[in-house]
Amino acid sequence: MISRFAPSTTGEAHPGTLLAALLVWLDARSRGGRAILRLEDLDVTRTRAAWAQQMIDACAWLGLAWDQIVVQSDRRAAHDAALDALAAHGRLYPCTCSRAARAGGRRAPDGSWAYDNACRGRVLPAGGWRASPDAIRVRLDDDRVALIDAGGLDLSQTPARDMGDPVVRRRDGVVAYQLAVVVDDAAAGITDVVRGRDIAPSTATQVMLQRLLGLATPRYRHHFLLLEPGAGKLAKLHGSIPLSQLRAHHDGPALCGVLAWGAGLLDDPVPSRPAELVAAFDWRRVPTDDRVARWTDHGLVIDRS
Numbered sequence: 001m002i003s004r005f006a007p008s009t010t011g012e013a014h015p016g017t018l019l020a021a022l023l024v025w026l027d028a029r030s031r032g033g034r035a036i037l038r039l040e041d042l043d044v045t046r047t048r049a050a051w052a053q054q055m056i057d058a059c060a061w062l063g064l065a066w067d068q069i070v071v072q073s074d075r076r077a078a079h080d081a082a083l084d085a086l087a088a089h090g091r092l093y094p095c096t097c098s099r100a101a102r103a104g105g106r107r108a109p110d111g112s113w114a115y116d117n118a119c120r121g122r123v124l125p126a127g128g129w130r131a132s133p134d135a136i137r138v139r140l141d142d143d144r145v146a147l148i149d150a151g152g153l154d155l156s157q158t159p160a161r162d163m164g165d166p167v168v169r170r171r172d173g174v175v176a177y178q179l180a181v182v183v184d185d186a187a188a189g190i191t192d193v194v195r196g197r198d199i200a201p202s203t204a205t206q207v208m209l210q211r212l213l214g215l216a217t218p219r220y221r222h223h224f225l226l227l228e229p230g231a232g233k234l235a236k237l238h239g240s241i242p243l244s245q246l247r248a249h250h251d252g253p254a255l256c257g258v259l260a261w262g263a264g265l266l267d268d269p270v271p272s273r274p275a276e277l278v279a280a281f282d283w284r285r286v287p288t289d290d291r292v293a294r295w296t297d298h299g300l301v302i303d304r305s
């Protein structure tokens with residue numbers, strides 16, 4: 001069993017990323033598996049090397065030791081090879097549709113606007129996908145993917161219709177998330193993907209890409225998220241409680257205790273090391289509903305109700 005924690009390094013680590021890291025690590029260790037850290041740094045417009053290093057440091061501070069660290073930008077040749085394979089099967093096409101043009105159309109399961117595959121009839125230029133100045137999409141089969149994840153979440157979709165054909169290489173030349181994640185999971189021999197529920201709507205698209213590339217489909221599990229407090233619709237927690245603030249108030253075991261308590265793994269938020277939580281780890285203790293994380297005079301607090 002090999003699992004991975006794969007954060008994008010587009011900002012400071014925060015309680016939500018550290019919770020995700022802890023859950024991946026505990027799931028792997030409690031099953032005698034390996035756990036790797038993959039730093040997703042392909043989006044050159046948004047990532048910084050300092051944030052990648054900070055993610056490594058933050059995990060070590062929390063008490064998480066990884067069996068391997070993979071830097072996604074080192075994997076360029078494998079991503080290009082996957083694009084070549086899809087092109088060889090006649091699956092790639094250039095798309096010039098703007099995001100604005102999709103607005104008001106059909107809602108995708110992730111809340112964005114679905115793409116209507118309008119450019120499927122277009123062909124790549126003579127020089128192939130490398131020579132195209134446009135975004136490159138992959139034509140998926142119009143099949144339905146039937147999929148229930150390990151937590152019972154129904155991820156079934158017809159991704160070609162529900163989401164639309166995915167972009168696999170962006171207009172700015174960056175290999176898109178959906179392709180990179182599938183290629184890199186397979187290359188690392190990942191058997192189990194544990195990640196936040198916000199990514200769940202992408203799973204069926206990723207399964208279709210695995211089928212096109214002849215790659216195995218891992219087991220999936222999607223866990224609850226930490227949300228921002230506030231009125232109205234709650235948003236996924238992002239950078240509002242950065243690592244620097246956490247470290248100024250908590251030491252690693254103290255924060256680990258707060259996160260583990262928030263995840264239902266401790267009866268009280270007492271200082272703990274991840275290794276001490278392995279024996280009792282059980283997904284049946286972990287909530288399925290998202291929880292609010294707030295900053296107080298006592299530091300980070302996760303609402304358990």
Ligand SMILES: [Zn+2]
Binds near residue numbers: 095118
């Ligand atoms: Zn298009």
